[in-house]
Amino acid sequence: MLMVGVGGQGVILASDGMGEIGMNNGYDVKKSDTLGMAQRGGSVVSHIRWGRQVFSPMIKKGNVDFLIGFEQLESARWAPYLKSGGVAIVADVTVVPVSVVGSTMSYPSWEEIEGILSQHTHQTYLIPASRIATQAGNPRALNMVMLGSLSVFLELETEAWTETMRRRLPPKFVESSIEAFMRGADEVKAVIQAKEIKK
Amino acid sequence: MKKLLSGNEAIALGAYHAGVVVATAYPGTPSTEILENIARMDGVYAEWSTNEKVALEVGMGASYGGVRALVSMKHVGLNVAADPFFAVSTTGVVGGLVIVSCDDPGEHSSQGEQDNRHFARIAKVPMLEPTDSQEAYELMDWAFSISEEFDTPVLLRSTTRISHCKTVVDVTKERKADLRQPGFIRSPEKYVMVPSNARVRRHAMEERIKKLQAYVEDFPLNQMLLADRRLGVISDGVAYQYAREVFSDASHLKLTTIYPIPANLIRRFAREVERVVVVEELDPYLEDEVRRLGIAVTGKEFIPIIGELNPEIVEDGAIQAGLLSASPKPPPKSRRPAPQLPPRPPLLCAGCPHIATEFALRRLGFYNPNPNEELSLKRKIPAQLKKGGLIATSDIGCYTLGVYAPLFALDTCACMGASIGQALGLEKAGVPNKIVAVIGDSTFMHSGITGLIDVVYNEGSTTVIILDNETTAMTGHQGHPGTGISAKGTKAGMVKLEALARGIGVNDVNVVDAFDLALIESTLSRCIENDEPSVIIARGPCPLRVKSSGKPFKVDSEKCNSCYACLRIGCPAISVSGDKAWIDAGLCVGSGCGICAQVCPEEAISESKE
Numbered sequence: 001m002l003m004v005g006v007g008g009q010g011v012i013l014a015s016d017g018m019g020e021i022g023m024n025n026g027y028d029v030k031k032s033d034t035l036g037m038a039q040r041g042g043s044v045v046s047h048i049r050w051g052r053q054v055f056s057p058m059i060k061k062g063n064v065d066f067l068i069g070f071e072q073l074e075s076a077r078w079a080p081y082l083k084s085g086g087v088a089i090v091a092d093v094t095v096v097p098v099s100v101v102g103s104t105m106s107y108p109s110w111e112e113i114e115g116i117l118s119q120h121t122h123q124t125y126l127i128p129a130s131r132i133a134t135q136a137g138n139p140r141a142l143n144m145v146m147l148g149s150l151s152v153f154l155e156l157e158t159e160a161w162t163e164t165m166r167r168r169l170p171p172k173f174v175e176s177s178i179e180a181f182m183r184g185a186d187e188v189k190a191v192i193q194a195k196e197i198k199k
Numbered sequence: 200m201k202k203l204l205s206g207n208e209a210i211a212l213g214a215y216h217a218g219v220v221v222a223t224a225y226p227g228t229p230s231t232e233i234l235e236n237i238a239r240m241d242g243v244y245a246e247w248s249t250n251e252k253v254a255l256e257v258g259m260g261a262s263y264g265g266v267r268a269l270v271s272m273k274h275v276g277l278n279v280a281a282d283p284f285f286a287v288s289t290t291g292v293v294g295g296l297v298i299v300s301c302d303d304p305g306e307h308s309s310q311g312e313q314d315n316r317h318f319a320r321i322a323k324v325p326m327l328e329p330t331d332s333q334e335a336y337e338l339m340d341w342a343f344s345i346s347e348e349f350d351t352p353v354l355l356r357s358t359t360r361i362s363h364c365k366t367v368v369d370v371t372k373e374r375k376a377d378l379r380q381p382g383f384i385r386s387p388e389k390y391v392m393v394p395s396n397a398r399v400r401r402h403a404m405e406e407r408i409k410k411l412q413a414y415v416e417d418f419p420l421n422q423m424l425l426a427d428r429r430l431g432v433i434s435d436g437v438a439y440q441y442a443r444e445v446f447s448d449a450s451h452l453k454l455t456t457i458y459p460i461p462a463n464l465i466r467r468f469a470r471e472v473e474r475v476v477v478v479e480e481l482d483p484y485l486e487d488e489v490r491r492l493g494i495a496v497t498g499k500e501f502i503p504i505i506g507e508l509n510p511e512i513v514e515d516g517a518i519q520a521g522l523l524s525a526s527p528k529p530p531p532k533s534r535r536p537a538p539q540l541p542p543r544p545p546l547l548c549a550g551c552p553h554i555a556t557e558f559a560l561r562r563l564g565f566y567n568p569n570p571n572e573e574l575s576l577k578r579k580i581p582a583q584l585k586k587g588g589l590i591a592t593s594d595i596g597c598y599t600l601g602v603y604a605p606l607f608a609l610d611t612c613a614c615m616g617a618s619i620g621q622a623l624g625l626e627k628a629g630v631p632n633k634i635v636a637v638i639g640d641s642t643f644m645h646s647g648i649t650g651l652i653d654v655v656y657n658e659g660s661t662t663v664i665i666l667d668n669e670t671t672a673m674t675g676h677q678g679h680p681g682t683g684i685s686a687k688g689t690k691a692g693m694v695k696l697e698a699l700a701r702g703i704g705v706n707d708v709n710v711v712d713a714f715d716l717a718l719i720e721s722t723l724s725r726c727i728e729n730d731e732p733s734v735i736i737a738r739g740p741c742p743l744r745v746k747s748s749g750k751p752f753k754v755d756s757e758k759c760n761s762c763y764a765c766l767r768i769g770c771p772a773i774s775v776s777g778d779k780a781w782i783d784a785g786l787c788v789g790s791g792c793g794i795c796a797q798v799c800p801e802e803a804i805s806e807s808k809e
Contacts, residue, residue: 016365023203023367029365029367030331031363031366032364033363041771042546043543055440057360057440059510060509060511071369073543097542098771099543099544100545
């Protein structure tokens with residue numbers, strides 16, 4: 001899976017967690033982060049691979065099962081990594097880069113971003129992640145909402161996730177983080193259910 | 200116990216378990232986390248050294264003193280440390296001495312790309328290279344043993360992907376209980392490299408390499424894997440992982456002893472397979488070594504010599520070379536070129552203390568790449584030069600980002616400390632412009648001091664701006680001699696920049712508030728007109744280290760006339776909403792900064808009340 005976002009959004013913490021959860025559940029794991037030179041505000045991408053035996057820490061284009069976008073523009077940027085029919089889970093967060101200020105380029109609309117993603121998959125979920133995190137009592141727990149949304153697609157017990165969260169997070173954030181995680185999962189489940197009813 | 204560790208964490212833990220007693224480093228991506236991790240371990244003396252040369256000299260002394268020492272640095276750090284590196288190769292060691300060089304293929308965060316495997320050969324120092332964190336952990340123990348057994352420093356080479364990737368490590372050991380005891384045994388023929396002694400040691404070096412050539416033949420972490428004999432792939436480092444993935448059916452030879460190479464093992468492998476190829480990042484180092492053995496081999500014909508590899512690049516090269524057949528399926532839709540999306544260029548942070556100084560340089564007469572753009576000003580600049588009248592030589596650090604839009608404030612960036620010598624050279628060449636050298640506090644300590652001494656001695660008139668954010672910011676806030684904070688986070692000795700500059704003999708030393716644009720401009724205007732050397736220390740803390748921030752600034756949209764002067768400072772907190780300037784209150788650091796308010800000609804920006 002590929003986790004993408006902007007420096008300061010908690011992408012690395014979330015991908016570290018994904019790596020550990022994979023290892024604790026018996027997988028070989030490799031994880032590779034790429035951060036720009038800037039301390040804040042640059043593109044961040046984290047490759048995470050679970051498997052029986054993993055060689056390359058980098059995923060080839062067109063081979064990503066799950067694209068977890070913490071920011072809309074970054075989700076579009078990394079869309080070509082998705083395998084055909086992979087799952088894209090995108091937070092409805094926008095962080096406007098300075099390159100659009102006074103330039104001919106503009107920040108793409110969600111329709112445009114969805115269009116880019118739809119070249120690779122029709123399984124795209126737009127998650128109101130900031131709102132969910134705030135409702136859970138911790139506006140900074142965006143990453144936990146995203147992990148919760150992802151958890152719906154992976155066959156792991158809830159305990160596998162919460163155990164790692166309890167161990168890794170400062171105690172005062174544990175409860176709100178678990179709450180954010182659960183609400184993220186509920187959001188995706190509700191969307192899936194709604195889709196099925198439509199069918 | 201299984202742990203998910205980055206290569207750097209594994210190197211630190213491996214060294215710790217191998218009984219390292221002294222660890223030194225100068226921060227540099229991608230090597231920094233090695234010392235950061237070791238500094239947290241009990242029973243190890245860890246220091247941020249002033250630069251890599253000093254780091255290695257401290258490591259050398261510790262080794263002479265009988266204990267195990269680890270010295271870590273980025274690839275270009277070994278250039279700085281090259282002198283002691285060659286010297287300690289000549290003297291040899293007592294306690295194991297391991298030098299870790301972390302190369303940065305693809306220049307993620309470096310001024311250049313270089314393949315430090317060559318360093319091993321020219322310095323005649325054995326080199327090991329891991330292919331993942333597990334090997335990084337295990338190789339540390341081997342490295343220290345080899346160092347002591349063969350009386351040699353050992354180079355361990357990592358790369359960005361090895362250092363920063365996390366892979367599963369089976370942690371099998373604990374810290375050695377029987378550490379070597381410190382003590383110095385006088386031995387001038389080993390430690391005093393006057394020519395008569397050095398000539399003797401020179402022979403010892405060659406004998407050592409011969410013994411090592413035999414030793415590496417059976418090294419257990421080199422691995423031959425025979426499968427489909429039609430293709431045999433030799434690889435090292437992270438390239439091995441890509442090779443295993445791309446050539447999944449082929450035979451493989453994984454090398455972890457890079458200098459010297461296991462010649463007989465390679466010959467044996469070559470006999471087992473029909474065709475030999477090498478997959479390696481950067482230079483054809485292994486390929487040349489294999490060819491020297493008289494083996495027909497290819498590699499760089501289809502694997503790029505420039506930049507970082509990944510499985511895609513290796514696969515594309517293999518298809519091109521006819522080693523793999525192109526996928527019979529039509530290329531997936533996902534291979535279509537990505538649409539034009541706005542990039543996210545690196546920027547200085549909101550509240551960065553470098554912004555005002557770099558903006559002042561631009562206003563004072565810097566070349567303006569966009570002639571249509573007028574910098575709106577609310578004050579007259581004290582003594583503005585003709586546009587293009589100022590040259591700003593620069594150095595390595597966050598402030599180098601000021602070369603990008605919208606600051607466009609810098610003319611050079613080469614290597615640590617170069618800005619000052621470059622400025623003097625431009626002056627002595629007779630270039631008529633005013634010349635300013637821009638350097639950070641940590642970089643000045645690292646290697647700017649000798650440049651400034653040169654300016655004083657040779658009677659230059661350079662103005663040196665030391666951007667003092669009181670930390671080594673770009674690599675993640677490490678201490679340096681000017682901070683008074685040690686690698687372990689405790690109080691340490693402190694070298695004051697202003698006292699140092701005066702001590703060197705600079706009479707015109709100024710300390711200014713890095714957020715006071717008017718003061719920076721007036722001081723700079725005066726100093727560049729001065730015929731003697733001058734130093735301006737622009738002091739202000741890195742905003743990422745300041746815990747409490749004041750009330751954010753806001754734009755009064757009634758007063759804003761959309762001149763966008765505030766956008767010219769390149770603060771990421773400022774953008775446009777509608778057609779008015781807008782400040783993101785979540786990013787703005789507030790009271791401590793306020794540079795935007797200082798540049799607004801309409802006085803439309805002020806601190807918010809709540």
